[in-house]
Amino acid sequence: FELADGGTLFLDEISELPLDLQPKLLRVLQEGEFEPIGSSRTRQADVRIIAATNRNLEDEIAAGRFREDLFYRLHVFPITMPPLRDRRHDIPLLVEHFLPRIFARTGKQVTEVPPRVMRDLQSYSWPGNVRQLQNILEEAVLTSTDGVLRTRDTLHRRPSQGYQTRTPFKSLADVEREHIVRILNDTGGQIAGEGGAAEILDLHPNTLRSRMKKLGISVKEVVQSRGHAEA
Numbered sequence: 001f002e003l004a005d006g007g008t009l010f011l012d013e014i015s016e017l018p019l020d021l022q023p024k025l026l027r028v029l030q031e032g033e034f035e036p037i038g039s040s041r042t043r044q045a046d047v048r049i050i051a052a053t054n055r056n057l058e059d060e061i062a063a064g065r066f067r068e069d070l071f072y073r074l075h076v077f078p079i080t081m082p083p084l085r086d087r088r089h090d091i092p093l094l095v096e097h098f099l100p101r102i103f104a105r106t107g108k109q110v111t112e113v114p115p116r117v118m119r120d121l122q123s124y125s126w127p128g129n130v131r132q133l134q135n136i137l138e139e140a141v142l143t144s145t146d147g148v149l150r151t152r153d154t155l156h157r158r159p160s161q162g163y164q165t166r167t168p169f170k171s172l173a174d175v176e177r178e179h180i181v182r183i184l185n186d187t188g189g190q191i192a193g194e195g196g197a198a199e200i201l202d203l204h205p206n207t208l209r210s211r212m213k214k215l216g217i218s219v220k221e222v223v224q225s226r227g228h229a230e231a
Contacts, residue, residue: 001045
């Protein structure tokens with residue numbers, strides 16, 4: 001809040017904020033005041049808040065996991081972002097956005113995205129939403145040997161209308177967990193710092209640690225399993 005004074009602060013996954021911290025956030029929002037950790041001096045901050053969540057906060061309130069007064073303080077101008085399957089026309093733009101970032105992060109590039117691949121991407125149901133699209137593009141770049149983008153075989157094996165069939169899909173949490181574990185394997189369990197998992201995933205290290213705790217991911221277990229696999 002101190003750094004964002006006079007600007008905008010984006011609070012991602014606001015539903016994950018622990019109950020004991022929610023009154024502190026509410027105070028900042030209502031009074032514009034806070035005390036930094038280790039200091040008894042009250043400071044002022046004039047900050048515009050944008051908060052995001054993939055959960056229904058009213059359900060979280062009913063379950064006792066989110067404060068109702070904080071919800072109404074945040075619920076000033078709600079914007080609903082449709083899932084990717086409901087805005088397939090955005091996929092070419094998202095591919096154009098993600099590929100340069102993937103090139104820079106992985107050190108690999110592709111020079112061609114065949115029309116057939118783009119059609120496949122636009123016909124898929126995307127149960128894992130935009131994050132799944134990003135993961136599939138990254139894997140396709142890493143596995144390309146001739147500079148041509150090709151999607152994973154699993155993309156073609158799954159029905160394009162998966163939400164209308166009985167074919168079981170992995171949950172978003174499972175997809176996210178597998179991706180984080182894979183990145184941790186690649187980094188040897190390094191979370192923070194240059195080349196660490198947090199940098200690769202474009203997350204703050206503390207945010208990544210929080211997601212790992214929620215998903216039951218242990219760095220020690222990941223490193224151990226990596227060592228067994230290499231042995």
